[in-house]
Amino acid sequence: MQAKSAGRKKRNLQYRKWVPIILMGLPGLIYLIINNYVPLYGLIIAFKNYNYSLGITGSEWCGFKNFEYLFKNDAAWIITRNTLAYNIAFIILKIILGIAVAIFLNEVRSKRSKKFYQTVILLPYLMSMVVVSYLAYAFLGDRTGLINSLLNALGKPSITFYMSKQYWPFILTFVYLWRQVGYGSILFLATLVGIDDTYYEAAELDGASKWKQIHYVTLPLLKPTTIMVATMSVGNIFRSDFGLFYQIPRNQGLLYNVTDTIDTYVFRALLQDGNIGLSSAAAFYQSIVCFVTIIIFNYVIRKSSSEDALF
Amino acid sequence: MKKKWIAVLLALGMTTGLLAGCGDSATDKTDAGNQTEDGDSAGNTETPKDDAAGSGDNGNADSGEVYHMVMEIVNFGFDDPDIKMVQDKVNERTIPEIGVEVEFLTVPIGEMGTKLGLMISGGEQMDLVCTGLTTYPAKLAAEGSLMPITEYVENSEILSKATEGVIEACKYKGEIYAVPGVTAAGIETAFYYDKELAEQYNIKLPDKLETAEDWDALFSQIKDSGMDAYGISLGDGCKAEATSTGYAFDCLGDKSFFSYGVIMNDDTTDTIVNLYSSDLYMEKCKMHRDWYEKGYCVPDSISNGYTTTDSLKQGMVFGILNNHGSGMNEGNLNRTTGKTLGVIPTSDIIIQSANVTAMSYGISATCENPEKAIKFLELLYSDTDFINLMNFGIEGVHYTTTEGSNVIGYPEGVDPSTCGYGNFLGIPCDNMNIYVREPLTDEFTETVSKFAFGNAKASKYLGYTFDTTNVSTEISAVTAIINKYAPALECGIVDPEEMIPQFTAELEAAGMDKIIEENQKQLNDWLATQN
Numbered sequence: 001m002q003a004k005s006a007g008r009k010k011r012n013l014q015y016r017k018w019v020p021i022i023l024m025g026l027p028g029l030i031y032l033i034i035n036n037y038v039p040l041y042g043l044i045i046a047f048k049n050y051n052y053s054l055g056i057t058g059s060e061w062c063g064f065k066n067f068e069y070l071f072k073n074d075a076a077w078i079i080t081r082n083t084l085a086y087n088i089a090f091i092i093l094k095i096i097l098g099i100a101v102a103i104f105l106n107e108v109r110s111k112r113s114k115k116f117y118q119t120v121i122l123l124p125y126l127m128s129m130v131v132v133s134y135l136a137y138a139f140l141g142d143r144t145g146l147i148n149s150l151l152n153a154l155g156k157p158s159i160t161f162y163m164s165k166q167y168w169p170f171i172l173t174f175v176y177l178w179r180q181v182g183y184g185s186i187l188f189l190a191t192l193v194g195i196d197d198t199y200y201e202a203a204e205l206d207g208a209s210k211w212k213q214i215h216y217v218t219l220p221l222l223k224p225t226t227i228m229v230a231t232m233s234v235g236n237i238f239r240s241d242f243g244l245f246y247q248i249p250r251n252q253g254l255l256y257n258v259t260d261t262i263d264t265y266v267f268r269a270l271l272q273d274g275n276i277g278l279s280s281a282a283a284f285y286q287s288i289v290c291f292v293t294i295i296i297f298n299y300v301i302r303k304s305s306s307e308d309a310l311f
Numbered sequence: 312m313k314k315k316w317i318a319v320l321l322a323l324g325m326t327t328g329l330l331a332g333c334g335d336s337a338t339d340k341t342d343a344g345n346q347t348e349d350g351d352s353a354g355n356t357e358t359p360k361d362d363a364a365g366s367g368d369n370g371n372a373d374s375g376e377v378y379h380m381v382m383e384i385v386n387f388g389f390d391d392p393d394i395k396m397v398q399d400k401v402n403e404r405t406i407p408e409i410g411v412e413v414e415f416l417t418v419p420i421g422e423m424g425t426k427l428g429l430m431i432s433g434g435e436q437m438d439l440v441c442t443g444l445t446t447y448p449a450k451l452a453a454e455g456s457l458m459p460i461t462e463y464v465e466n467s468e469i470l471s472k473a474t475e476g477v478i479e480a481c482k483y484k485g486e487i488y489a490v491p492g493v494t495a496a497g498i499e500t501a502f503y504y505d506k507e508l509a510e511q512y513n514i515k516l517p518d519k520l521e522t523a524e525d526w527d528a529l530f531s532q533i534k535d536s537g538m539d540a541y542g543i544s545l546g547d548g549c550k551a552e553a554t555s556t557g558y559a560f561d562c563l564g565d566k567s568f569f570s571y572g573v574i575m576n577d578d579t580t581d582t583i584v585n586l587y588s589s590d591l592y593m594e595k596c597k598m599h600r601d602w603y604e605k606g607y608c609v610p611d612s613i614s615n616g617y618t619t620t621d622s623l624k625q626g627m628v629f630g631i632l633n634n635h636g637s638g639m640n641e642g643n644l645n646r647t648t649g650k651t652l653g654v655i656p657t658s659d660i661i662i663q664s665a666n667v668t669a670m671s672y673g674i675s676a677t678c679e680n681p682e683k684a685i686k687f688l689e690l691l692y693s694d695t696d697f698i699n700l701m702n703f704g705i706e707g708v709h710y711t712t713t714e715g716s717n718v719i720g721y722p723e724g725v726d727p728s729t730c731g732y733g734n735f736l737g738i739p740c741d742n743m744n745i746y747v748r749e750p751l752t753d754e755f756t757e758t759v760s761k762f763a764f765g766n767a768k769a770s771k772y773l774g775y776t777f778d779t780t781n782v783s784t785e786i787s788a789v790t791a792i793i794n795k796y797a798p799a800l801e802c803g804i805v806d807p808e809e810m811i812p813q814f815t816a817e818l819e820a821a822g823m824d825k826i827i828e829e830n831q832k833q834l835n836d837w838l839a840t841q842n
Contacts, residue, residue: 052431053455053676069784074820075791134616142611162614163804250614253795254805268794269787275454276428278787 046280066281075265083240083261086169090176091233095226097181102188103214118189121182129243136175136248162250165258172259175248176241184229191225192218227301227308235294238262238286262286378683379412382439383427386735388419393731397704404697409686420444420736427456431677438684441492442673444736447665448481448489449564449776457673459486463685470685473692473741476764479774480667490688492670492739495637495759497660497767500558502543503644503652504630505623512536514629520657523598530607533629540629542607544622545599545802558661559591561770563830564777566665568797570789571777572827576661581771581838583831585823587793588815596800596807603803613802624648632657637742637762638670642751646727660762662769664776672739691740698740703748704732710746717756719746775837782829785822792817 042056049062070076101121108114124132139146140161148158161167195218203213240261249259251268266282302309384394391397398415405411416437418426424445430437442448442457451457464470464478464487471478477496481489502520509516514532517525530542560573563583572583575591586592602608609615609622619631624647633639641652674684690697703710703719709732710719721730743763747756760766779786796814799805 051455052428055432065784069787074817075788137614137616141615143615160804162611163799250616252614252799253797254799256795265791269791271424275783275787 043280043284045276046284048277050275050277050280062277066277067285069269069278070282070285075260078257079260079262079265082258083238083263086172086176086240086245086261087233087237089173090180091230091237093173093177094180094184094233095229097177098184098229099188099219099222099226101181101185102192103218105185105189106192118182121185123182124179125183127179129241129247132175132179132243133247133250136171137250140171162252163254165255168249168255168258172244172248176244179244187225187229188222191222195221224308227305228310231294231297231301231310234297235290237293238289240264242267377406377410377412378680379414379436380438380680380684380687381414381416381436382687383423383437383441384415384417384735384738385420385423385441385444386417388421389734390417391732391734393704393709396708397700397732400700400705401697404700405687405690409683409690411683411687413687417735427451427675428454431456431675434677436677437675438678438680439672439687440675441670441736442481442489443492443669443671447564447566447668448671448673449483449778451673452483452486452488453778453780456676457488458676458678458681459488460490460674460681460685461485461487463681464490467685467689469689469693476769477662477667477773480664481671481673482774483776484778489668489671489673490692490739491667492672492737493636493638494692494741494743494764495762496667496764497662497762498558498634498636498639498666499656499660500632500658501635502630502632502655502657503623503635503641504655505540505626506651506653508538508540508626508629509653512538516653516655518655520655523594523601526598526602530602530605534605534607538629540626541609542629543602544609544612544617544619544628544631545602546612546619558658558663560586561663561772562665563772563775563834564664566669568790568793570786570793570823570826571779571830572823574772581834583827583834585815585818585827587797587811587818593807593811596803596811599801599803600805600807601803608803610804613798613804620644620647623650634666636660636666637759638737640751640755642748642755646733646748649727660767662764662767662773664770664773667773670737670739688739691738693741695744698738698742698745701738702733702740703746704730709733710748712746716753717746718749718751718753720749772834775834777830777833782822782826785826788821789818789823789826792821 045056045059046066047061047063048056048059049065050056051059105114105117105121108117127135137145140148142148142158142160142162145161147161151158159167161171199217199221200213203217208216240263242263245259245261246264246267249255252259262282262285266279270279298310394415394417398413402412405413418441423441427437427440440451440457442451448457452459464474470490473494474481474491477491477494478487480496481487481491504516508514512533514529514536517529520526520529533540533542558576560575562569562573563571565571569586573586573589574581574583575589578584599608603610609628612619612622617625617627619628619633622628623631623644633644635641635654635656641654644652672688674681678684691701706712707722709722709725709730711722712719721727727733743759792814796810796817800807800810800814
């Protein structure tokens with residue numbers, strides 16, 4: 001009896017301890033549920049022949065018909081290939097360059113110049129893709145572009161960038177990295193700042209050069225962050241940066257083979273149709289594939305180094 | 312222990328979330344229920360009263376409560392500053408006369424295709440909606456956004472008279488879903504040119520531009536004259552602007568991509584063909600290729616981000632191609648480009664379903680009081696003062712009249728760019744008797760009837776709509792291919808001999824034949840019911 005009441009008291013005590021934390025977490029949780037879980041119900045639109053006046057529940061079921069158009073022709077293969085290949089390249093390059101930039105920034109000693117470089121390198125990220133598209137056009141335009149003006153001045157013929165697809169994988173990768181690297185390096189920089197100086201002091205005492213310090217101290221300590229960033233990016237491997245792929249090539253038909261991704265293809269199909277069922281189907285397909293990739297990637301990480309796995 | 316608490320916490324969070332979710336949807340449902348119920352009951356009680364009012368032949372009999380009606384006004388993305396002022400002026404008339412308090416809801420043209428559906432599913436009020444421009448009545452009717460209004464239109468003497476003949480184009484599965492926005496719906500394609508440039512450089516202009524030689528004769532003059540402008544801009548690859556094929560065929564509904572197949576005008580049978588594999592298309596693409604190679608057209612028009620109208624405004628080109636009719640004419644383009652334009656027709660005047668519905672208005676499926684909306688439309692199709700008020704604003708503020716003329720000018724100190732009203736894309740109305748803006752002349756109002764039903768040649772297929780349900784997958788796929796090839800071909804950037812075979816092969820693989828077959832079957836059924 002006594003033991004029981006003591007136990008209850010103890011539990012009560014613990015309960016009290018948790019109350020403030022529960023209250024603190026509640027708004028976030030409620031937001032998460034309303035914003036992320038309740039709308040999941042809308043996924044059924046992907047399997048419906050949506051009719052505005054009948055609403056979601058009233059519309060007819062149509063099975064997998066909405067998914068058919070994605071796999072109707074070569075387009076499915078081309079857009080899936082583009083989405084995947086660009087994203088793999090982006091993830092790898094973004095991580096490598098992000099780490100490099102973070103290390104460089106960390107080595108800048110003067111506080112003022114460190115702030116300056118950080119801001120400058122972050123600036124492109126804050127620019128709208130539409131603005132970036134005009135910046136790119138100022139360089140690549142046929143008649144007025146900077147590159148073609150230079151070529152003409154040197155007596156060489158112009159390059160019609162917006163009609164030649166061979167240049168676009170490089171242009172898109174460059175623009176993406178120019179825009180994202182600054183932002184991508186922030187997380188790494190935060191980890192670097194948190195690394196204890198004593199490691200480096202010890203390394204210096206042992207006579208390690210700067211390069212060796214980076215190789216044997218910095219990089220291993222960055223590993224968990226890198227894996228986390230990679231896992232998060234891999235989770236979005238089937239989603240493309242819409243602004244990048246739609247605005248920068250200026251929606252040119254001749255470039256679709258190398259610039260079209262799932263998002264731009266679906267966007268254009270819907271621009272014409274306005275069919276909510278089709279867009280939900282595409283989003284559903286993307287989500288499922290993303291979910292599967294993240295589970296597989298996490299599984300692989302857990303097998304190789306379990307303490308770094310996300311879940 | 313810790314884990315358990317986290318679990319409890321999560322469970323707690325989830326249940327509250329669920330409750331919140333349930334609460335939300337529950338209230339939503341009852342709201343919606345109430346709304347529709349209200350709508351029904353209002354409709355039911357209103358009907359006999361309105362009928363009485365209708366038979367009384369006078370709106371004044373409407374002593375019932377005032378209905379607040381929302382009307383969609385499509386514009387280019389910036390709202391007229393004086394729109395409220397005109398709205399108040401409109402309400403001064405409509406509240407006592409027909410018991411309608413109208414609210415103008417401006418929608419940018421880029422959003423109009425999706426806005427209606429979102430508003431309906433979001434439970435927002437919208438009554439009179441634009442069913443033309445980037446969309447069309449049959450599509451909106453198929454997705455359930457519109458209300459059938461056959462009864463109202465047929466019972467309304469004003470509306471059925473004003474839309475005689477052309478109303479066929481607004482039908483979907485036998486029901487009327489919209490009223491044509493312009494009563495003189497005939498249209499031709501035309502070359503609009505800058506008159507000042509033509510005079511300055513002594514350009515000899517032909518009466519009609521039809522053959523490749525006609526065009527070449529004009530453009531070579533421009534090139535040799537030393538003018539600092541190209542002959543023409545073929546646009547940004549947006550079909551409607553780039554095509555110079557004119558109205559040599561009936562597009563059977565898809566006016567922007569021609570993905571349903573087309574019927575050539577000179578064809579005596581009713582055979583639907585693929586435009587992109589036709590001789591006509593090859594010929595036109597070759598002509599444009601010729602212009603591109605000779606430097607007659609803006610070479611980077613496809614990627615420079617300027618529409619054809621923009622290029623004309625900036626003086627980059629001598630002229631552009633566009634539609635010409637009672638709704639879209641040099642009056643509109645003068646206003647947007649700030650130039651004085653001349654017009655050379657490049658096709659015959661013809662009435663097709665696609666032109667009739669281009670400015671049409673319908674009543675949204677959620678409208679609670681369609682009778683009142685119809686009454687508002689009746690005013691727009693019968694009362695000249697009201698039509699002018701809606702189209703041009705308030706006399707003395709937005710326009711001035713001259714005695715004995717239908718031509719209006721701007722008041723002193725006001726020009727197209729500072730005028731507080733008029734930057735929108737058409738209001739549905741009987742446009743045969745309304746004012747016209749300078750520099751259009753009275754001559755224009757006298758000749759506008761040549762665009763009207765009965766005077767202009769009407770397409771044999773007026774009123775036929777293609778039900779795309781069975782081939783919607785193919786249409787999406789085919790449109791994607793058209794997007795890929797057509798803009799570059801029509802701007803003359805690529806060699807048609809090389810590109811068109813590749814293009815048509817991909818179209819066939821995507822199911823173009825299946826679409827045409829289905830369309831042909833439906834058309835034959837429709838033709839059988841017509842005789």
